[in-house]
Amino acid sequence: MEQTIISLKNFIPECVLIVTILVCLLADLIVRKKSAVVAVIGIAGLFVSGWFVIGQFGVKESVFFGMVVIDPYSVFFKLLFIVSTVFIILFSLASKEIKDSTHTNEHVYLMISLTLGANLMASSVNMLMMYLALETVSITSYVLAGYMKKSKRSSEAAMKYVIYGAASSGIMIYAMSLLYGYTGSMNIFEISSILSKMGGTNPMLVIVMVMILAGFGYKISSVPFHFWTPDVYEGAPIPVTGFLAVTSSAAGFAVLIRFFSVTFLKSTTMLNGSLQIIDGIRWTEIIIVLSVASMIIGNFVAVWQMSFKRLLAYSSIAQGGYIMLGLVVANQQGLTAIFVYLVAYMIMNLGAFYALIMISNKLNSDDINDMKGFAYRAPAVAVGMGIFMFALSGIPATVGFVGKFYLFSALIESNMIWLALVGMMNSVVSLFFYIKVLKYMFLSKPDEENSGKIYYGIAGYVLLFILVIPTLLLGIYFGPIVRFAEMSAVMFGLK
Amino acid sequence: MLESYIPIMLVLSFALIFAVVMINLSSLLGPSKPDKEKLSTYESGMEPIGTARERFSVKYYMVAVSFILFDLEVVFLYPWAISFINFPKAEMVYSLIVALIFIFILFVGLIYEYKKGVLKWD
Numbered sequence: 001m002e003q004t005i006i007s008l009k010n011f012i013p014e015c016v017l018i019v020t021i022l023v024c025l026l027a028d029l030i031v032r033k034k035s036a037v038v039a040v041i042g043i044a045g046l047f048v049s050g051w052f053v054i055g056q057f058g059v060k061e062s063v064f065f066g067m068v069v070i071d072p073y074s075v076f077f078k079l080l081f082i083v084s085t086v087f088i089i090l091f092s093l094a095s096k097e098i099k100d101s102t103h104t105n106e107h108v109y110l111m112i113s114l115t116l117g118a119n120l121m122a123s124s125v126n127m128l129m130m131y132l133a134l135e136t137v138s139i140t141s142y143v144l145a146g147y148m149k150k151s152k153r154s155s156e157a158a159m160k161y162v163i164y165g166a167a168s169s170g171i172m173i174y175a176m177s178l179l180y181g182y183t184g185s186m187n188i189f190e191i192s193s194i195l196s197k198m199g200g201t202n203p204m205l206v207i208v209m210v211m212i213l214a215g216f217g218y219k220i221s222s223v224p225f226h227f228w229t230p231d232v233y234e235g236a237p238i239p240v241t242g243f244l245a246v247t248s249s250a251a252g253f254a255v256l257i258r259f260f261s262v263t264f265l266k267s268t269t270m271l272n273g274s275l276q277i278i279d280g281i282r283w284t285e286i287i288i289v290l291s292v293a294s295m296i297i298g299n300f301v302a303v304w305q306m307s308f309k310r311l312l313a314y315s316s317i318a319q320g321g322y323i324m325l326g327l328v329v330a331n332q333q334g335l336t337a338i339f340v341y342l343v344a345y346m347i348m349n350l351g352a353f354y355a356l357i358m359i360s361n362k363l364n365s366d367d368i369n370d371m372k373g374f375a376y377r378a379p380a381v382a383v384g385m386g387i388f389m390f391a392l393s394g395i396p397a398t399v400g401f402v403g404k405f406y407l408f409s410a411l412i413e414s415n416m417i418w419l420a421l422v423g424m425m426n427s428v429v430s431l432f433f434y435i436k437v438l439k440y441m442f443l444s445k446p447d448e449e450n451s452g453k454i455y456y457g458i459a460g461y462v463l464l465f466i467l468v469i470p471t472l473l474l475g476i477y478f479g480p481i482v483r484f485a486e487m488s489a490v491m492f493g494l495k
Numbered sequence: 496m497l498e499s500y501i502p503i504m505l506v507l508s509f510a511l512i513f514a515v516v517m518i519n520l521s522s523l524l525g526p527s528k529p530d531k532e533k534l535s536t537y538e539s540g541m542e543p544i545g546t547a548r549e550r551f552s553v554k555y556y557m558v559a560v561s562f563i564l565f566d567l568e569v570v571f572l573y574p575w576a577i578s579f580i581n582f583p584k585a586e587m588v589y590s591l592i593v594a595l596i597f598i599f600i601l602f603v604g605l606i607y608e609y610k611k612g613v614l615k616w617d
Contacts, residue, residue, distance in 0.1 A: 001586050001589060018600075022600065022603050025603060025607060026603065026606070029606065029607060029610040029611075
């Protein structure tokens with residue numbers, strides 16, 4: 001009992017989220033129509049939870065009998081999830097798709113449930129807990145993907161997502177059972193020390209690794225497991241798409257990075273020391289293959305897309321590939337680079353999705369052809385979209401450049417120059433399709449029949465501005481995020 | 496290590512052989528004189544009505560889902576109730592509160608169902 005009470009003290013942020021979910025659910029029943037009240041309650045709950053998360057900074061503790069740990073690594077991810085969820089709930093208030101759906105306010109507490117699952121994913125160190133947290137995230141995102149009940153595309157997206165998700169998590173839990181059978185433990189620290197003793201020469205371990213990657217790789221939409229991404233992104237309402245691209249895939253990275261860098265590194269190794277992988281388990285090579293494949297396929301297929309949502313889907317596949325580059329280095333510097341990149345990725349992706357919501361609210365379409373001459377009709381939104389596109393492709397003076405710079409320099413310092421070169425060449429390719437959007441917006445004249453000016457409410461411009469500011473400011477003054485990332489790159493159990 | 500699986504292999508192969516032999520034996524040895532009555536669907540002696548691929552109203556699934564919810568509640572509460580008497584005095588209140596929180600969370604689900612009109616039959 002005492003352990004549980006001590007654990008609960010370190011579990012306040014999650015408890016706050018659970019209470020928020022229940023309160024939102026009851027508030028939705030009382031309000032009974034679409035209203036901002038539920039969203040405001042949800043955002044308030046998220047802020048309270050975020051405040052408690054900040055209080056956990058610097059704590060390094062294992063709670064609930066070694067199921068979950070509180071460390072700077074998990075605190076970083078929790079803050080990332082909470083901030084992005086606040087933005088996504090604001091987006092959903094602005095989105096016409098959500099407004100037109102038959103549901104009242106369900107999306108608010110579904111999104112908070114997903115945040116809860118993501119928080120647990122970032123902090124779990126037990127394979128069972130990892131699987132449970134991953135399923136919490138998955139099941140809520142299936143519901144969210146099919147949020148527009150009347151839309152055929154949305155239902156199709158949800159169906160595809162469920163089928164892919166069920167298959168890949170089934171494969172993953174089978175691999176986990178094999179690993180448990182081999183080592184006799186579910187705790188990843190214990191597995192690591194047992195594997196260090198036994199050595200990793202058993203060929204079954206390679207199979208286990210690949211199968212576990214199927215589960216995590218599906219969440220981060222890495223290449224051989226990416227087939228659901230374009231269809232689901234296209235069918236789901238845009239705020240949900242943004243949510244999947246930012247929170248859900250960041251949660252996938254949180255659990256992937258922790259699992260691989262704890263389980264398959266020698267338990268005596270310091271993370272900032274030289275890389276010491278358990279003999280025979282060369283997981284970094286698998287990650288290199290997945291990462292290069294994600295970058296190449298994501299970027300090259302995106303070139304042909306004419307649907308903006310599909311384009312962003314392939315772009316997020318490619319961005320996932322870049323983030324995995326940091327994992328290949330598997331030291332402190334790589335982890336810092338991943339964190340810097342994740343912050344940048346969150347800001348610019350949220351921005352791009354918000355600008356897309358603004359555009360498609362008025363155009364009722366996400367086809368790039370329909371955006372011809374949009375800059376003449378709503379200049380502020382087009383400029384905002386331009387900034388986010390430049391940031392996503394990694395042009396200097398935007399936050400995207402900082403992320404890519406840290407990733408590639410981490411690679412070069414550990415003598416993986418060819419990999420950094422592959423990444424850079426992919427950035428050049430990505431520039432083409434990001435700029436293609438801007439070409440349609442700025443360089444073509446709008447069609448005769450719809451060339452009228454488009455106006456938005458003041459709140460819409462303010463939210464866009466709030467997202468544009470950090471994209472530019474953190475691109476020039478990036479000290480704070482780098483320091484924050486350096487402080488956060490500390491995992492429980494690794495020095 | 497693999498030797499220990501031999502009994503399981505034996506059971507599996509016995510089950511397979513037994514099933515295949517029995518099915519084939521009954522079709523080989525049994526007399527077969529089919530007529531229209533015999534080939535029609537067996538519905539406890541009644542005249543079969545309509546098709547077997549009938550669609551059920553979604554209401555039944557809703558009831559089934561709520562049944563599972565409260566069934567699981569009992570599954571979790573049963574061991575708690577059994578061991579409640581053995582708790583030391585100091586932990587009794589604590590464990591009661593924990594169980595009440597658990598019941599409350601499920602109760603919110605019931606309120607949600609009720610308000611959304613899932614329990615309304617028509």
